[in-house]
Amino acid sequence: MTNRLRVAIVGGGPGGLMLARLLQRRGGDVTVFERDAHAGERPQGGSLDLHAETGQRAMRLAGLEAAFQAAARPEDQGDRIYDEHGTLLFDRDGANDDRPEIDRTALRQILLDALNPGTVRWGSRIGKITPLSSSEVDVNNNGATERFDAVVGADGAWSRVRPLLTGTAPRYEGVTMVEFGYGAVTHLHVDALVGGGKMFAVGDNRVLIAQRNGHGHIRGYAGLRMPEAAARPWMATAPDGVCAMLREAFAAWAPSLTALIDVKAFIAVRPLYALPIGHGWTSRAGLTLLGDAAHLMSPFSGEGVNLALADAVDLADALASDHGWGAVEDYEAAMLARAAIAAEGASAGLNSVLSPHGVDAVLDHYRERVAARSYPTTPENT
Numbered sequence: 001m002t003n004r005l006r007v008a009i010v011g012g013g014p015g016g017l018m019l020a021r022l023l024q025r026r027g028g029d030v031t032v033f034e035r036d037a038h039a040g041e042r043p044q045g046g047s048l049d050l051h052a053e054t055g056q057r058a059m060r061l062a063g064l065e066a067a068f069q070a071a072a073r074p075e076d077q078g079d080r081i082y083d084e085h086g087t088l089l090f091d092r093d094g095a096n097d098d099r100p101e102i103d104r105t106a107l108r109q110i111l112l113d114a115l116n117p118g119t120v121r122w123g124s125r126i127g128k129i130t131p132l133s134s135s136e137v138d139v140n141n142n143g144a145t146e147r148f149d150a151v152v153g154a155d156g157a158w159s160r161v162r163p164l165l166t167g168t169a170p171r172y173e174g175v176t177m178v179e180f181g182y183g184a185v186t187h188l189h190v191d192a193l194v195g196g197g198k199m200f201a202v203g204d205n206r207v208l209i210a211q212r213n214g215h216g217h218i219r220g221y222a223g224l225r226m227p228e229a230a231a232r233p234w235m236a237t238a239p240d241g242v243c244a245m246l247r248e249a250f251a252a253w254a255p256s257l258t259a260l261i262d263v264k265a266f267i268a269v270r271p272l273y274a275l276p277i278g279h280g281w282t283s284r285a286g287l288t289l290l291g292d293a294a295h296l297m298s299p300f301s302g303e304g305v306n307l308a309l310a311d312a313v314d315l316a317d318a319l320a321s322d323h324g325w326g327a328v329e330d331y332e333a334a335m336l337a338r339a340a341i342a343a344e345g346a347s348a349g350l351n352s353v354l355s356p357h358g359v360d361a362v363l364d365h366y367r368e369r370v371a372a373r374s375y376p377t378t379p380e381n382t
């Protein structure tokens with residue numbers, strides 16, 4: 001890297017850490033500010049599948065393909081679909097697919113291990129960022145100010161960098177998910193339901209999801225439609241109260257499925273938010289965004305982390321080029337266009353899984369994928 005920009009990345013999630021790695025490989029001067037006190041401060045969440053042209057490509061360009069393959073779980077790519085009566089309608093073994101799963105914690109650790117010591121400043125919750133007329137930017141970290149040539153907001157859904165570029169904020173998607181964590185050994189009924197990857201049970205505006213993670217863990221989600229004002233009391237309710245409300249909401253469902261709503265397995269209530277599809281901003285020298293900070297969408301496209309990693313690849317190229325901020329403007333245009341397509345898919349996915357029409361649209365979608373991509377099929381698919 002010849003231009004030696006001083007780059008600050010706010011947020012040490014997959015997108016921010018990948019950008020730091022790619023810039024350092026070119027000799028870049030980069031600092032990551034992360035609000036977590038240390039890498040193990042909080043569980044990083046569930047399993048992610050990395051796609052060949054985006055997530056896997058980024059790992060390859062970062063020189064981390066072997067580490068990814070060592071931690072990835074290609075055997076966990078299967079899909080099962082049930083109706084609300086507990087009838088298994090679709091069961092596909094995905095072991096030959098090309099979207100291996102990896103635990104989010106494992107992915108973050110691979111990226112952290114690849115950075116120069118001291119790159120990540122833990123315990124740095126950035127609140128104040130001040131663009132200067134020189135197009136340099138001051139970052140205030142716990143009362144101390146440092147100056148950078150470029151600040152990248154990789155700080156996720158509630159980015160503190162994004163408001164400096166646009167007044168657009170995430171909007172509630174009308175759906176709230178309650179998250180659960182199980183052990184394959186301690187929750188044998190969940191282990192039997194989930195099959196070789198993940199399962200969806202779909203009914204009238206409701207869904208139950210469970211997905212294999214590494215180390216014998218399974219993560220589950222109960223999703224239902226509710227107004228934003230109704231979601232807040234759920235977030236303030238104790239776990240046994242949340243599970244009682246869920247049991248009422250899923251009262252008409254088969255007991256084999258409602259066994260997933262287990263009070264001892266409760267993790268959190270998560271209302272889903274998204275930025276408007278196709279939103280953007282006028283480029284401003286010294287400040288840009290990547291990943292969820294730029295294009296938060298519901299998880300129903302399965303693209304979020306893949307886009308964050310692809311953004312990091314493209315932004316690293318732009319920051320390392322000799323074409324000044326114009327290269328970053330080009331990055332922003334291409335990144336936002338790519339994200340808008342994925343956001344359309346995420347919105348369509350959410351509205352198909354949580355619809356008054358139940359399981360039919362979801363089943364059609366999976367059967368179309370089988371037909372289009374020649375998935376290996378099981379008797380249930382055909």
Ligand SMILES: Cc1cc2nc3c(=O)[nH]c(=O)nc-3n(C[C@H](O)[C@H](O)[C@H](O)COP(=O)(O)OP(=O)(O)OC[C@H]3O[C@@H](n4cnc5c(N)ncnc54)[C@H](O)[C@@H]3O)c2cc1C
Pocket residue numbers: 010011012013014015016033034035036046047048049124125126127154155156157158159160177270290291292293299302303304305306308
């Ligand atoms: C329930 C759920 C399931 C999902 N499933 C999938 C899936 O299967 N596949 C998929 O591709 N995507 C999935 N996603 C989306 C995916 O998790 C995100 O798109 C991805 O993590 C975005 O990465 P990121 O680096 O942009 O942001 P994040 O992962 O959100 O990282 C942001 C980082 O910034 C830090 N931070 C925030 N504010 C500050 C601050 N002020 N100062 C310093 N640091 C700060 C945070 O601590 C965090 O470490 C899912 C999301 C959810 C909620």
